[in-house]
Amino acid sequence: MSNYSTYLTEALAVARTAGSIIKEAFLNRASLHIDLKANDADLVTQVDRNVEQVVFSHLRKAFPDHRFVGEESVSESETKRTGLGSDDTPTWVVDPIDGTTNFVHGFPFVAVSIALVINNVPVVGVVYNPIMEELYHAVIGGGSYFNNTPLPLPPIKPLPSLTTALIAAEYGSDRVPEILDPKMSTMHKVIAAPVRGVRSVGSAALNLCYVARGTLDLYWEAGVHAWDVAAGAVIVREAGGILANWKQGERQDGVETYDLCAREVLCVRKTAGGVEEAQKIIESIRQRLESVEYARD
Numbered sequence: 001m002s003n004y005s006t007y008l009t010e011a012l013a014v015a016r017t018a019g020s021i022i023k024e025a026f027l028n029r030a031s032l033h034i035d036l037k038a039n040d041a042d043l044v045t046q047v048d049r050n051v052e053q054v055v056f057s058h059l060r061k062a063f064p065d066h067r068f069v070g071e072e073s074v075s076e077s078e079t080k081r082t083g084l085g086s087d088d089t090p091t092w093v094v095d096p097i098d099g100t101t102n103f104v105h106g107f108p109f110v111a112v113s114i115a116l117v118i119n120n121v122p123v124v125g126v127v128y129n130p131i132m133e134e135l136y137h138a139v140i141g142g143g144s145y146f147n148n149t150p151l152p153l154p155p156i157k158p159l160p161s162l163t164t165a166l167i168a169a170e171y172g173s174d175r176v177p178e179i180l181d182p183k184m185s186t187m188h189k190v191i192a193a194p195v196r197g198v199r200s201v202g203s204a205a206l207n208l209c210y211v212a213r214g215t216l217d218l219y220w221e222a223g224v225h226a227w228d229v230a231a232g233a234v235i236v237r238e239a240g241g242i243l244a245n246w247k248q249g250e251r252q253d254g255v256e257t258y259d260l261c262a263r264e265v266l267c268v269r270k271t272a273g274g275v276e277e278a279q280k281i282i283e284s285i286r287q288r289l290e291s292v293e294y295a296r297d
């Protein structure tokens with residue numbers, strides 16, 4: 001943990017600054033300027049761009065040798081690629097507002113998401129929802145916290161099957177049939193398991209944090225970007241949850257590796273039945289997933 005504490009301190013400090021900007025803009029959102037990205041369901045505001053620059057300039061001052069990847073700069077770049085994995089430079093991966101549609105509509109599930117990724121592994125994660133005053137943070141090997149309380153929150157219940165699960169699933173912003181059809185078909189198969197309930201929070205980062213808390217039992221999505229999930233990835237794993245890709249990955253020290261650029265996520269909370277029980281849930285979701293083709297990050 002101590003190796004990463006300077007990084008965490010700076011990430012927490014700038015998350016607070018970003019949070020004040022986001023909250024102020026959320027309360028005065030009548031004057032927001034909204035632009036469309038890929039389609040009518042893919043939004044960006046001047047607040048997203050501004051917050052990204054504020055976070056970058058704070059972290060750049062503290063860590064001038066690091067690299068910076070953010071949702072808005074990648075979206076506006078020619079390649080639209082993150083460059084993650086091209087070398088071993090420590091890289092800050094930032095979503096200035098995860099839940100931009102929520103932000104625009106005044107639905108309070110909005111967060112800044114800040115992660116430090118080293119050799120493709122997220123090692124520090126901070127997710128802050130300034131509207132609901134929820135701050136999540138984790139550092140690899142140091143546990144996860146929600147407003148400084150360790151995660152998961154008690155009680156840690158068993159999860160013997162999907163039938164008692166409250167799950168998160170998102171539709172994402174793509175509306176073309178090649179993407180929407182397999183997603184809807186997967187959604188149908190998972191709901192028909194049957195699961196107990198489905199929630200669409202509208203923020204991948206917060207979905208991951210709710211799984212880390214134990215409030216949601218599991219979450220899956222295709223189409224997420226590295227900046228949506230990098231911080232939440234550390235928070236879920238450090239809270240004892242399982243985080244995986246849709247297809248089974250290699251194992252390192254008994255833990256499946258997670259490919260951050262694969263545009264997909266699948267996770268299950270810590271359960272009273274231990275890793276085997278959670279792994280069974282992962283497998284029962286995997287049986288129902290229909291793959292969706294996305295360009296890698």
Ligand code: IPD
Nearest residue numbers: 097098099100170172202203204
């Ligand atoms: C989106 C949110 C949403 C998820 C999308 C993301 P944004 O991020 O996390 O919940 O379904 O896949 O792109 O655009 O609000 O930063």
